[in-house]
Amino acid sequence: MTYCVGVMLENGLVFASDSRTNAGIDNFASFCKMSLFERGGDRVIVLLSSGNLGGTQAVISILRQNGKHPDCPNLWNTESMFDAALLVSDAMRLVDKRDGEHLTKDNTGFYASFILGGQIRGEPPRLFRLYAEGNFIEAEDQTPYFQTGETKYGKPIIDWVITRSTSLNDAAKCVLVSFESTMRSNLSVGMPIDLICYKLDSLAVTMRRRFEPGDVYFTTLGKKWIAGTREVFTQLPALEW
Amino acid sequence: MTYCVGVMLENGLVFASDSRTNAGIDNFASFCKMSLFERGGDRVIVLLSSGNLGGTQAVISILRQNGKHPDCPNLWNTESMFDAALLVSDAMRLVDKRDGEHLTKDNTGFYASFILGGQIRGEPPRLFRLYAEGNFIEAEDQTPYFQTGETKYGKPIIDWVITRSTSLNDAAKCVLVSFESTMRSNLSVGMPIDLICYKLDSLAVTMRRRFEPGDVYFTTLGKKWIAGTREVFTQLPALEW
Known part of the structure; x- marks a missing residue:
């Protein structure tokens, strides 16, 4: 997962x-699922991948390789995040075309899905979620976040805390707590956790951290969150019969 | 769901x-999924059902009907909750034998699962989870609860709060908050919520409530919980970059 x-x-x-x-x-193994395409002052594009590792790695390899050919449309020369999403989708369909049939024989099928977000100069930041079929949706005010993979355990926390006006740091804290809840219930989600906070119009990544197993901040956050929620509990009104 | x-x-x-x-x-429709078999001073048996409504209703009808024949093993004369679980399992397999093949033709299949718990005089309270196949597991100290259906959204809250030594009222509050989180994310889980708190060795149900849509206590609980968790959030240590 x-x-x-x-x-x-x-x-x-x-x-x-x-x-x-x-x-x-x-x-089990450990692979980074976060890919960054950054050119200071021009663009920051982040891609989070889930699905068959062979498939997601192939998609990213295609995107990186195409990036070396300035005459072709690629993530370094697209004029919008929408076009970037189309490029990811094209790469997904290319891999599916090559591998899909062979994987289906083995009852596996090609499965990859992505969260794509970032900012290209001239546009506001945008966020997309690409489905396995290569179609995609874009975040908006009412639903300002996307999850992929094991989404359920960690969703309530995000719903309680995050709105469009939440600060970057508070949202980062919330997402980390969401990871803590998820990892507590699903062993196939595990550290390290990669985190990027991208500041509006900065067109550069200045806040990036990797949380390794045993990370002091992450461990403290989880403990304080659980202690705090238990305390909230004791203060909830008792049920009258 | x-x-x-x-x-x-x-x-x-x-x-x-x-x-x-x-x-x-x-x-969508509304049906009670909680069945109670109670004989004061002797036994309290509660059955929570999930799955195809036709199947779960048939299982309960069989259990109730068999209860009218004191010469046959039934929920009113079993000597243990383990035997009660076997009776539920037998009824499930009977329904599967009758309907399973016909439902499979329609790509549906027979699916029913149950949570069974209660106390029969001479035994401590016991709790079981019956799988669709009719086999079952019993709760113990390390994992003192079972969920069926849409289990994930509401699981972290239970893990944070409930241990074997939690009071009945606190556990009931926690379960209600768990329902609130679940219903917020999955529209196919909905009120009314039926709740029974069974007090050790009472051999009678004295605490039973149904929470209808708009229930004041339930609504207040949800609001206070979310406000409280948001407050816990603001007090969590900030991430240093």
Whole structure:
């Protein structure tokens, strides 16, 4: 499994991904699921991947390789995040065309989905969620975040806390707590957690952190959150019979 | 979908179930998913059902009908909750034998699962979770609760708060908050919510409530919980970059 979250705030974007991959319960490994395409002053594009690792890696390899050919449309020369989403979609369909049939024979099928977000000069920050079929949706005010993978355990927390006007740092804290709840219930979501907070119009990544297992801040956050929610509990009105 | 929870505490048992059923997104209805078999001073048995309504209703009808024949093993004369679980399992397999093949033709299949709990005189309270296949597991100290249906949204809250030593009232509050989180994310889980708190060795149900849409206590609980968790949030340490 996987857990990825992208949030679109008034003041920027937050991205987070776990690193656990597994091919069966007896075959776990660790791979980074966050890809960054950054050219200072011009664009910051972040891609969070979930699905078959072979497929998501191939999509990213295609995107990176195409980036070396300035005569072709690629993530370094697209004029909008919408066009960037189309490029990711095209790459997904290319991989599906090559591998899909072979994987289906084995009852696996090609499965990859992505959260894509960032800012290209001349546009506001934008956030997309690409489905396995290559179609995609864009975040807006009413639903300013997307999740992929094991989305359920960590969703209520995000719903309670995050709105478009939440600060970058508060949203980052919230997303980390959401990861804590998810990892507590699903062993196939695991550290390290990669986190990027992108500040509106900065066109550069200045806040990026990787939380390794045992990270002091992450551990403290989880403990304080659970202690705090227990305290909220004791103060809730008792049920009258 | 459905959401049911059963919790086994040092001081008794808590049961809760939603009432929403649906056959497709355009066909919602309301049915009680909680069945009670109570004979004061002798036994309290609660059954929470999820799955195809036709199947779960048939299982309960069989259990009730068999209860009218004192010469046959039934829920009124079983000597243990383990035997009660076997009777539920037998009824499930009977319904599957009759309907399973016909439902499979229609790509539906027979699907029913249950949470069964209660106390029979001479035994401590016990709690079981019956799978669709009719096999079952029993709760113990380390995992004192079971959920069926839409289990994920409401699980973290239960994990944060409930242990074996939690009081009945606190566990009931927690289960209600867990329902609130679940219903917020999954429209196919809906009110009314049926709740029973069974007090250890009472061999009678004295605490039973139905929460209808708009219930003042339930609404207040949800609001205070969200306000409280937001406050916990603001007090969590900020992330240093």
